[in-house]
Amino acid sequence: MESQLALMDQSFNSRYSSLVREALDDLPDSFTITDPCISGHPIVFASREFLKISHYSKDEVIGRNARMFQGPETNRKSVMEIREAIREERTIQLSLLNYRKDGTPFWMLFHLSPVFSMEDGRVIHFVAVQLPIARKSKGFTSGFGRNDCNFGEAGSRLPEIVFGSCRKEVCMDSVKQSVPLWTRGSFQNLDNRGLEVEESCEASALEKQKAATSINNILSVLTHYSELAGKLVCGKSCNLSGTNSLGSSLIVSLGRIKQSFVLTDPQSPDMPIVYANDAFLKLTGYARHEVLGKNCRFLNGPDTDAKVICQIRESIQTEQACTVCILNYRKDESSFWNHLHISPVRNASGKIAFYVGVQIEEGCKNGWGRGLRPEMRQLGVVGAVKVAVRSLSMGAGPSKS
Amino acid sequence: MFTVKQFEEDSCMLKYDAASEHSQCPWMPLQGTKIPLYWLGSQSALDNGACGRLSCTPTEEQSLLDSLFLAQWEDCAWKGFLRYDVTACELKVIDGRRKFVGQLNEGWNLNNFLKQNPFTFQCMKKHRELLLFAIASVEITNPEIIHSATVPDDASLVVVNANPVEYGHVFLVPHGLNSLSQLMDARALEMVTRVAVEINNCSFRVFYDYSSANHPYFQACYFANPLPVELMPVVTIHGRQKLEGLHIYEVKDYPVKAFLFIGNGNLKMLIEVVAQICSWLQDQKVPYSLLISDCGTKMYLFPQADRKQHLFVDREGNCGPLISLTWPKLNH
Numbered sequence: 001m002e003s004q005l006a007l008m009d010q011s012f013n014s015r016y017s018s019l020v021r022e023a024l025d026d027l028p029d030s031f032t033i034t035d036p037c038i039s040g041h042p043i044v045f046a047s048r049e050f051l052k053i054s055h056y057s058k059d060e061v062i063g064r065n066a067r068m069f070q071g072p073e074t075n076r077k078s079v080m081e082i083r084e085a086i087r088e089e090r091t092i093q094l095s096l097l098n099y100r101k102d103g104t105p106f107w108m109l110f111h112l113s114p115v116f117s118m119e120d121g122r123v124i125h126f127v128a129v130q131l132p133i134a135r136k137s138k139g140f141t142s143g144f145g146r147n148d149c150n151f152g153e154a155g156s157r158l159p160e161i162v163f164g165s166c167r168k169e170v171c172m173d174s175v176k177q178s179v180p181l182w183t184r185g186s187f188q189n190l191d192n193r194g195l196e197v198e199e200s201c202e203a204s205a206l207e208k209q210k211a212a213t214s215i216n217n218i219l220s221v222l223t224h225y226s227e228l229a230g231k232l233v234c235g236k237s238c239n240l241s242g243t244n245s246l247g248s249s250l251i252v253s254l255g256r257i258k259q260s261f262v263l264t265d266p267q268s269p270d271m272p273i274v275y276a277n278d279a280f281l282k283l284t285g286y287a288r289h290e291v292l293g294k295n296c297r298f299l300n301g302p303d304t305d306a307k308v309i310c311q312i313r314e315s316i317q318t319e320q321a322c323t324v325c326i327l328n329y330r331k332d333e334s335s336f337w338n339h340l341h342i343s344p345v346r347n348a349s350g351k352i353a354f355y356v357g358v359q360i361e362e363g364c365k366n367g368w369g370r371g372l373r374p375e376m377r378q379l380g381v382v383g384a385v386k387v388a389v390r391s392l393s394m395g396a397g398p399s400k401s
Numbered sequence: 402m403f404t405v406k407q408f409e410e411d412s413c414m415l416k417y418d419a420a421s422e423h424s425q426c427p428w429m430p431l432q433g434t435k436i437p438l439y440w441l442g443s444q445s446a447l448d449n450g451a452c453g454r455l456s457c458t459p460t461e462e463q464s465l466l467d468s469l470f471l472a473q474w475e476d477c478a479w480k481g482f483l484r485y486d487v488t489a490c491e492l493k494v495i496d497g498r499r500k501f502v503g504q505l506n507e508g509w510n511l512n513n514f515l516k517q518n519p520f521t522f523q524c525m526k527k528h529r530e531l532l533l534f535a536i537a538s539v540e541i542t543n544p545e546i547i548h549s550a551t552v553p554d555d556a557s558l559v560v561v562n563a564n565p566v567e568y569g570h571v572f573l574v575p576h577g578l579n580s581l582s583q584l585m586d587a588r589a590l591e592m593v594t595r596v597a598v599e600i601n602n603c604s605f606r607v608f609y610d611y612s613s614a615n616h617p618y619f620q621a622c623y624f625a626n627p628l629p630v631e632l633m634p635v636v637t638i639h640g641r642q643k644l645e646g647l648h649i650y651e652v653k654d655y656p657v658k659a660f661l662f663i664g665n666g667n668l669k670m671l672i673e674v675v676a677q678i679c680s681w682l683q684d685q686k687v688p689y690s691l692l693i694s695d696c697g698t699k700m701y702l703f704p705q706a707d708r709k710q711h712l713f714v715d716r717e718g719n720c721g722p723l724i725s726l727t728w729p730k731l732n733h
Contacts, residue, residue, distance in 0.1 A: 350490055371545050
């Protein structure tokens with residue numbers, strides 16, 4: 001796992017200078033920073049206060065996705081709203097139930113904000129602030145979720161532990177606070193209503209303001225240190241030049257695909273690469289910043305057949321998919337035969353948003369052991385990309401085209 | 402034609418003329434056809450793997466069945482066997498609270514759909530290319546793909562829908578062609594649920610529509626965004642004190658009546674109960690629709706409103722036959 005941690009560190013240190021960690025550690029707030037460009041959208045930084053309230057250690061948190069703090073009673077709709085906010089690259093503030101390491105739940109005001117790179121307008125990180133709040137509502141949560149441990153007798157009910165003043169309203173038959181509570185209580189009999197709409201915990205206006213201030217402080221620190229690193233970031237989406245930048249949620253979906261592929265943007269001049277996954281970089285020997293923004297022709301070389309290049313160009317012009325076998329060159333100038341499949345990929349507006357190019361190195365046996373022929377695996381990548389790109393942002397209103 | 406993407410309603414595409422030849426024509430096995438065969442290993446048993454997840458938390462990599470499914474569909478599309486490119490159809494969110502999605506689909510044509518019944522012998526013979534692959538249950542540890550195999554008699558079939566409503570739109574025929582109709586039973590439901598679990602992709606959903614006028618069958622497709630009904634708040638109807646068990650909710654604030662069933666670590670029970678309810682509805686000739694989402698762990702049931710059914714849950718005993726034709730008002 002060391003390489004995983006190193007990857008996290010590197011993602012962070014390269015965007016801001018390495019001094020940023022100290023500055024972030026000085027902040028009193030509980031927050032995490034996640035990187036949507038890394039597969040799995042992992043946490044790359046957790047503040048000391050966050051580790052304190054969640055009872056996790058840094059190593060247990062870095063590299064993991066934030067869903068690890070969710071549990072049985074976490075409101076599913078809230079989780080989906082957060083996902084949508086990530087997909088749409090906007091801020092969101094809501095109350096959320098999270099779980100500490102020992103399984104005890106706590107309510108907090110969750111405030112998420114994207115960090116945009118000013119170079120290309122992409123979201124490079126998300127900052128999430130967690131402000132613990134006392135539960136004031138009188139209702140009970142009968143959230144839906146799963147239970148994964150058999151605890152207690154079948155008949156006993158173990159309501160969730162709640163903060164503060166609501167405690168006395170909860171039926172406390174036999175509950176001790178130290179009991180790990182991965183159970184769900186059914187509160188249907190606690191009052192005669194029997195049916196409850198799931199309720200959440202409302203934060204006060206003061207708490208909401210506090211969360212917003214925390215976010216601003218964190219963003220200031222990040223902005224300042226990004227300037228030092230020469231790669232300015234900002235808290236608002238700065239790139240409105242109409243280029244086809246990839247949303248974070250799309251990047252997360254694409255991260256599931258382990259075969260080498262790239263996405264190119266046909267609407268930008270010279271059809272540059274806008275996404276290249278790790279497998280592609282490994283295959284070709286280039287670093288990501290060396291390929292993003294460039295046309296794929298850098299892979300061609302002295303012995304590359306011009307007719308094949310023509311064939312590719314024609315397919316793209318006629319908006320057709322094609323499969324070719326082309327001689328390509330790595331960064332170290334060694335060559336390989338590339339069974340390349342290129343296909344147009346449309347977004348929710350129905351128009352072509354990208355071209356996907358899936359590469360298979362001839363003679364390479366990696367990953368084929370799972371039973372799918374290389375050509376089929378290639379098409380599987382195309383299908384997965386098409387499904388992901390076709391997703392639309394669910395903001396109300398007309399599509400952007 | 403403009404279709405509103407609400408699969409749970411009586412989607413008109415699922416109606417066709419019952420006088421078509423399907424019910425008279427006996428099924429003949431697909432002799433000589435060779436297609437990829439996916440061996441669903443015994444590890445995909447429903448009690449492990451699928452439980453213990455709050456939401457669909459797919460592993461970091463695409464599953465093998467997911468890859469195969471998408472690959473075969475894309476191959477079919479590329480070869481031009483589909484009537485149109487569904488990804489070229491524009492999607493728009495309809496203004497409103499529930500964010501329904503409309504699709505502008507000029508290629509879709511009701512007549513085309515009426516003529517094509519995938520389960521007639523003639524249709525299958527003529528359109529063998531629409532048969533994407535088959536899935537068979539085998540006692541092996543890890544799943545495997547046989548690239549070209551004759552179709553075992555009771556294998557489940559995946560047949561592409563040449564008039565797709567979304568990417569990956571197929572008909573799922575659990576347990577093959579032996580049964581003329583695809584009336585819901587526990588065995589069929591279990592098979593399609595296993596497929597959903599195995600695909601392990603939150604974008605993949607299975608649909609079933611039963612109406613006395615229609616020939617019912619399972620369909621599936623991929624759609625990356627949550628469907629509107631999945632975002633609606635719910636009211637608990639039945640949540641047992643036991644940790645494992647079935648939880649039943651009623652979906653609030655939705656234009657048609659909808660119920661949500663979650664297995665909470667026990668998909669077998671979920672399947673049994675839902676299948677039982679559906680069988681009962683079928684016996685009563687009550688039309689309904691079913692939506693299986695979240696990698697097979699959630700099932701939405703939409704009994705048709707015109708019969709004004711309520712789901713009444715017996716809280717004391719097991720989740721047995723749960724439907725009553727009387728009108729118990731759910732106590733609030």
